[in-house]
Amino acid sequence: EAGVAQSPRYKIIEKRQSVAFWCNPISGHATLYWYQQILGQGPKLLIQFQNNGVVDDSQLPKDRFSAERLKGVDSTLKIQPAKLEDSAVYLCASSLTQGLYNEQFFGPGTRLTVL
Amino acid sequence: AQRVTQPEKLLSVFKGAPVELKCNYSYSGSPELFWYVQYSRQRLQLLLRHISRESIKGFTADLNKGETSFHLKKPFAQEEDSAMYYCALGGSGNTGKLIFGQGTTLQVKP
Numbered sequence: 001e002a003g004v005a006q007s008p009r010y011k012i013i014e015k016r017q018s019v020a021f022w023c024n025p026i027s028g029h030a031t032l033y034w035y036q037q038i039l040g041q042g043p044k045l046l047i048q049f050q051n052n053g054v055v056d057d058s059q060l061p062k063d064r065f066s067a068e069r070l071k072g073v074d075s076t077l078k079i080q081p082a083k084l085e086d087s088a089v090y091l092c093a094s095s096l097t098q099g100l101y102n103e104q105f106f107g108p109g110t111r112l113t114v115l
Numbered sequence: 116a117q118r119v120t121q122p123e124k125l126l127s128v129f130k131g132a133p134v135e136l137k138c139n140y141s142y143s144g145s146p147e148l149f150w151y152v153q154y155s156r157q158r159l160q161l162l163l164r165h166i167s168r169e170s171i172k173g174f175t176a177d178l179n180k181g182e183t184s185f186h187l188k189k190p191f192a193q194e195e196d197s198a199m200y201y202c203a204l205g206g207s208g209n210t211g212k213l214i215f216g217q218g219t220t221l222q223v224k225p
Contacts, residue, residue: 033211042218043201043213044215045212045213048211093159099209099211100211101166104213106159109158
């Protein structure tokens with residue numbers, strides 16, 4: 001089966017600019033996750049969707065980050081305006097449904113560099 | 116607070132030597148723990164979870180609630196085991212949220 005797709009793979013922007021990332025989960029997967037992975041750290045959950053509803057966005061910096069999954073399939077994550085500390089790899093993952101017994105499948109990630 | 120600590124950034128061993136990647140957690144309830152692996156130029160993927168008690172690619176991990184540890188072990192390391200390993204803790208509420216450690220790079224030398 002096709003895996004989780006993400007685009008773009010790399011993005012370089014200047015601080016205060018805006019950027020958007022796109023994720024297409026595995027077909028049929030109801031749960032979608034966005035993680036931020038700063039260099040030298042493990043992934044940190046930013047937001048979790050179940051279909052098109054938000055399950056957890058407690059660690060999403062809502063003053064600058066936003067995410068949506070309007071039709072319960074693809075999702076976009078936006079940063080506006082970007083800061084230097086937003087430089088990271090942004091990982092998208094999906095699972096059949098929510099719950100720890102449902103394996104999360106990860107995409108290749110988008111590497112963001114903010115100059 | 117829910118937290119995962121992997122004390123070693125890098126673990127370097129020779130082929131055939133035993134491997135132990137350390138993971139300690141902080142969690143007030145009954146923990147669900149996982150090991151994820153990322154091979155060079157590949158995606159992050161699940162290696163094993165403690166609930167299934169299985170051995171994957173020769174790796175095992177035992178949950179020690181007394182020591183709040185979930186160390187990953189393999190008796191004889193292979194060069195293809197070289198990768199980044201992340202320990203993860205399932206967050207409360209069983210939503211599927213994972214809390215990852217900082218990761219340990221395992222380097223297996225020939």
